[in-house]
Amino acid sequence: MIIKVKTTEAAAPTGSGTASNVGSARLVRCVNAGGTARLVTLELAGGTDIGTFTVPANGIQYVRKDATDELFAAHADIKLAACTQN
Numbered sequence: 154m155i156i157k158v159k160t161t162e163a164a165a166p167t168g169s170g171t172a173s174n175v176g177s178a179r180l181v182r183c184v185n186a187g188g189t190a191r192l193v194t195l196e197l198a199g200g201t202d203i204g205t206f207t208v209p210a211n212g213i214q215y216v217r218k219d220a221t222d223e224l225f226a227a228h229a230d231i232k233l234a235a236c237t238q239n
Contacts, residue, residue: 154215156182160235165193165226169200172223178235181216183208187230196223 160176162184172194175181185191185208193214195203198221208214208231215236216224224233 155239156180156215156236157239158182158234158236162232162234164229165224165231165233167227167229168225169194169196172196172200172225173233174198174221174223175233176235177220179218179220180236180238181218181224182234182236183214183216183224183226184232184234185210185212185230186232187211187228189228189230191231192227193231194225196225197221198223 188210194205
């Protein structure tokens with residue numbers, strides 16, 4: 154996949170109360186910079202979970218979401234960046 158990066162990569166928040174919509178992005182690149190698989194949660198702006206997925210150690214996943222949906226991870230090893238697909 155070829156992407157256009159739209160924000161600076163930043164450590165994922167680690168709790169629902171601090172979850173981020175990643176600059177209202179509709180596509181987010183999630184990188185696991187650590188050697189352990191990490192859980193990521195996608196939730197509605199109000200805090201209701203939509204779903205979870207695991208990013209494998211040193212892995213990358215892309216998340217399509219609504220602009221107001223938010224992400225947080227079980228560990229700050231997860232880095233998030235808004236992007237669009239070219």
